[in-house]
Amino acid sequence: MAPFSFLRTRRKRSQPQTDDRDPASSSLDHVSEPTDKLQRRQSKRDFLRTLVKKPVGAPESRPGWWRNSNSHSMKPDPYQLQPPRSLDNTNPSSPMSGTNKPLPPPPPPGPHEATESPPKPVVxxxxxxxxxxxxxxxxxxxxAPQFYARSEGHHTGAPHPSVxxxxxxxxxxxDLRDHIRIQDEAWGCVTAWPHITVQKSRDPEATKEHHRKQRAHFLPRCRERPNMLSMQGIERGTVGYAxxxxxxxxDALRIPPDDPEESPNAILDHRKDFLNTKEGLRPLTDSTLIDRLISASTAYHDDPMKHQRPTIELYTDLFTQILYPPSRVTDSQDPYSLQVQIEVLIDVLAAPYVWIDFGLVEYRIRLGQILWGHPESDLGEDSPVNSEVMHESGTQKYWLLLQILLASELLLRLDALSMNMDKGLEAPKLDELRRFDKSATMSVRWSIxxxxxxxxxxxxxxKDSDAEIEKKTPPGWLASLTGRVGSTSEPVGIVDHPKFEGRNQTRQLAGLVHFASKLRWPNMETLAAKVSANDIEIPDSARSTPAMDTPLSVSTQQSTSYFSSRRPEGRWGSSMQKNATALLRPSGWLSSSYINGLILPGEGLSHFLMSTLLENDEVAVSILGDEANLYGGFIYCGRSFWSTACIVGxxxxxxxxxxxxxxxxxSEVVPRGSSEGWVDIDVEVPLEHDSDIHNGVPRIWHKIAIETSGSVVGGAxxxxxxxxxxxxPSDDALQKSFSVTFESLNLFSEADSETDSTQDPTPPTGTEVATSTKIKTYSAMMRFIVATDVEEKREVNLALSHDVQFVTAHPCVASPYTDILKTPTSPLFRTLEQGSIKSSSVxxxxxxxxxxxxxxxHILDLLSTSSSTSFNYLLLSAQITDPTLSSTHTTSSTIPKVLVVDCTDSATADLPPPGVGHKRRSGSDIEMMARALCAERGWNALVSRRGRSCLACAIREAGALGWRVILRLC
Incomplete structure (x- = not known):
């Protein structure tokens, strides 16, 4: 330990000599010293002791510094070591501060405090x-599921929602999902998204074959909207988040523009000009067109390497038989490459006002009508092409097959390029990919x-022609186009003669039987026997379909459409076409579309399934009639059948x-007020409390708002x-003892809704058919009886007046790590300590x-309020009535408040919740009443069931969707 003699030396030098003084006087002088002087001396001593015990400064850490420094230079300076002076004069920061009012000496340190270091802050x-x-x-x-809306890239349309x-x-x-998987291979065409059906997942061989077919293929970034994989939620009558x-x-919201260039005559002129150019498509005869289609089909199925021929051979075949060679070189290194051929084919298919845009739902459904429906009447004139003559008979079918041929040639090359990329042989450059994304419009992608x-x-x-046709050498090259010049006979191999037959008719018929079985079709045995005996009649040519079987006309007699001309304003996807009607005939083009399997992704499959089922049930057609509203419903054999586009369904x-x-x-619910037959329901579009459209822009475009309002931290x-x-959030039932009994579904006919075509003196033709229908329009109301322990039974009538939607809340898995939040400042911790919420619920x-x-x-409290009560008042009144049922914390968040409607009763609330993978309940009258209440008040709602999804995740999903109501069920 370093010596402290320098302290004694300095003290002796500073004090006078007292050796000659009397000890008594010295003692007396010591006693007579002023008290403040003694206190200051004691404070200095304590201060020096502190320095000795806990020196401050850097030299202290160096051993031997006392020996290398003199005592005068190492004298400690108390004023340099003291902490900053406090602003409070009553608590000086050092013993030397405040000389007029010295502090009392501090208490002596305890036995432990003198040896131990100061305590650290509380951990x-x-x-x-x-x-x-x-x-x-x-x-x-x-x-916990997290909700997103991400774009797939440039030129791909709206973002893609995902969970x-x-x-x-x-x-x-x-693998948790909020929707039902596709349950039959015949229904796989409903979506353009990659998927595996339930049958394939159960059959290893089918799964292996499926993967073999899908290996190294091109998948265009083009999807149907809404996503048909998400259109059937786990809860019946609901959809998924996406x-x-x-x-x-x-897609159904897209209406063909009212453009003069889209008229049939204008399109015909564009096609003439398109064939007159020497930079695009070569004129092909009907026979050559069919040969090329057969060749493309053979290459697709018989070549395991997906048409892996040399690129120079593909180039020669394409630009000598189908297209004119390109006028400029786009790839100087390899002018015969696959990329060059792909770019030219895309340019041809992207030509405006020439091809059919299958991005429109209307034309996706009309596809089967063009191939198997009644042929259009001739325009009555010939069309000049390159100063020659071209016959225009059956032009719609000709141009459709030509579009299919070009798209098939493009697809074969895209598949070949995908296989080369998969094997590492060839990869497109970045600028080539950018050109493809920009030039491949949505119409081109739908053609693919x-x-x-x-x-x-x-x-x-x-098919063999009925009579031998005299073969003569045609005068000129264009005579090979139709074979009409120089001969009075019909051209050889016209488009009407080939037979377009489905490769998978057995699969499609099995899917039809599956569909009828799922819906409990009344004549199920007759249908199954008919399919087993192969008695389903499929037309061999278009001439077997009568003219009256064509759908209703839109605007001109040359352009027929599946939909009626009355297009009600709407925004809910397929329900916009709620007044669409179609005529049903045995072996019509609707049945041919389904049985042959030529169905494009989208809502069309549901129409084809029901139409095929009815067209092959003579008893049903005789009772229901040959006119169908495929967006409404019908009553047949003690059951009612409804499209999911209808709110009643x-x-x-x-x-x-x-x-x-x-x-x-x-459903077993049969409406009152209508006999057997088709019905249409009159509804309004919900506007109040709807965030689907914000500032004129649909909710899906607000990607940041979706992910912020649906994130687990609320955007923080x-x-x-x-x-x-x-x-x-508490998930305990409110323990209301009540019972609900469904009484009836009543339909009320509107006086001006019926227009009977039989009352007209002459049958309507052309556009007049569009507004003539035998199907009545009704308003729907449901009647319930509610009984409680405290009041008598009362009748509740709910009008189904708004076209609202229901979504299955996405399933979640409870977290075993909730102890992370158990801290004294956490509301969850305090709630557990107080015991106000059951531990199982938390x-x-x-x-x-x-x-x-x-x-x-609770739903009973909600029924007690008027239907005209504002939504904000409901949120406020419920909070005032019982503050424990509402969020008690304050927040600066802009996420709207959610109304949770408790639909549980005392009989089911105490039952243990089923597991995540449990099967759907069989339904209940309480659930029907809750949905009817939302339909009356115009609320889109999430259906959240205990045991499948927690309340917190349902609230977050409502925030992502921008919806305000959750139906909480047992």
Whole structure:
């Protein structure tokens, strides 16, 4: 220890000599010293002792510094070591401060304090204010779905909605979905998205064959909207998250523009000009066109390498038989490459006002009519092409097959390029990909999808002509186009003669029987026997379909359409076409479209299935009539059948014994007020409390708002989230003892809704058919009886007046890591300590960030309010009535508050919730009443069931969708 003699030396030098003084006097002088002087001396001594025990400064850490320095230079300076002076004069920062009012000496240190260092800050305090670490946050929400809306790239349209579990690698969790899988291979054409049907997943050989066919193929970034994989939710009569968002940009909302260039005569002129140029398509005879289609089909099916011929051979075949060679060189290194051929084919298919745009739902359904329907009448004139003459008979079918041929040639080359990329032989450059994305319009992409469906499902068989046609050498090259010049006979091999037959008719008929079985079709045995005996009649040519079997006309007699000319304003996807009607005939083009399998993705499959079922049931057609409203419903044999595009179908789907399959719902609920036959329901588009369209832009385009309002942290910074930012919404039933009994579904006819075509003196033709229909329009109302323990039975009438939608809340898996949030400052921790919420209820829920707010209300309390009550008043009144049922925290979040409607009763609330993978309940009258209530008030609602999804995840999904109502069921 360093010597402290320098302290004694300095003290002796500073004090006078007292050796000659009397000890008594010295003692007396010591006693007589002023008290303040003694206190200052004692303070200095204590200060020096502190310096000795705990020196401050850098020299202290160097051993031997006392020996290398003199005592005068190392004298400690107390004024340099003292802490900053305090602003409070009553608490000086050092013993030398405040000389007029010295402080009393501090108490002597205890035995432990003198030896131990000062205590460190409380560790619990640091743990409370520390944010949740990212790994802990990932564990906490590993089983919670997260909602996204991401674009697939440039020129691909609206963003694609998706649900994912990014923090969970468990297959069982990542495979959770809010929709039903496609359950039959015959229905796989309903979507352009990659998928595996239930049959394929159960059959290893079918799955292997499916993967073999799909290996190394081109998949265009073009999808149907809404996503048909998400159109049938787990709960009957509902859709999934993706379909709900995409309804704002549904394909059915696209209406052909009222452009003079789109008229039939204008299109005919464009096609003439298109053939007159020497930079695009060569004029092809009908026979040559059929030969090329057969050749493309053979290459697709018989060549295992997907048409892997040398590029120079493909180039020669394409530009000498189908197209004119390009006028400029786009690739100087390899002018015969696949990319060059692909670019030229895309340019030809992208020509405006020439080809059919299958991005429109109307033309996707008309596809079968053009091939198997009645041929159009001739225009009565010949068309000059390159100063020659071209016959225009059957022009619609000719140009459709020509479009299929070009798209097939393009698809074969895209598949070959994809296979080369898969094997590492060839890869397109970045600028080539950009040119493809820019030049391949949506119309071109839909043509590619059509080509895939054609090559997969259609085969062509030639038919022998009835009479031998005299063969003469035609005068000139164009005579080979039709064979008409110089001969009075019909041209050899015209388009009407080949037979277009389905490759998978057995598969399609099995899917028809499956569809009828799912819906509990009354004449199921007769249909199954008819299919087994191969008695389903399929027309061999277009001439077998009468002229009256064509759909209703839109604007001109030359342009027929599946839809009527009355296009009601709407935004809910297919329901916009609610007044569409079609005529049913045995072996009509509707049946031919389904049985042959030529169906483009979208809503068309549901129409074809029901039409084929009816057209092959003579008893049903005789009772229902030959006119069908495929967006409404019909009553037949003690059951009612409804399209999911109809609000009545979406409500009665929740009834006991209800069934749903591929866009149709079968129910034991039979309406009153209408006899057997087709009906149409009059509804309004819900406008109040609807966030689907914001500032004129559909919700799906607000990608940031979707992901922010649906994130687990409510859009907050994930690195600064505290445990106290989360709450646990109560999922306990409100224990209302009541019962609901469904009484009836009543239909009320509108006086001006019926227009009977039989009352006209002459049958309507042309556009007059579009507004003539025998199908009546009704208003729907449901009647319930509600009984409680405290009041008598009362009648509740709910009008189904709004075309609302229901979404199945996405399933989730409860987190076992909720202990991460158990801190003294966490509301969840305090709730558990107080015991106001059952531990089982909390453990089954994910925590909810404070950015989300909600109000719970029982359905009986909601029925007590008027239908004209504002939504905001409902949120406020429920909070005032019972504050414990609403969010008690305050937040600056802009996420709208959600109304949670408790639809549980005392009989089912105490039952243990089923597991995540449990089967759907059979339905109940309470569920029907809850949906009918939403239809009356115009509320889009999430259907959330205990045991499948927690309340917190349902609230977040409502935030992502922009919806305000959740129906909480047992």
């Amino acid at each position: 619990k305090l640091a743990r409370i204010i520390a944010p949740i670490a990212p790994p802990d946050l990932h564990k906490l929400f590993s089983g 994912a579990f990014p923090w969970n690698t468990d297959v069982d969790t990542r 379909a709900a968002l995409e309804m704002g940009v549904a 999808i059509l080509a895939r469906q054609w090559l997969e499902n259609i085969k062509i068989e030639r 979406r409500v009665v789907a929740a009834s006991e014994g209800g069934r749903e399959c591929m866009g149709w719902i079968s 910074d994930a690195s600064s989230v505290l445990p106290g930012d989360f709450v646990s 453990s089954s829920n994910h925590p909810l960030h404070k950015a989300f707010t909600y109000t719970r209300i």
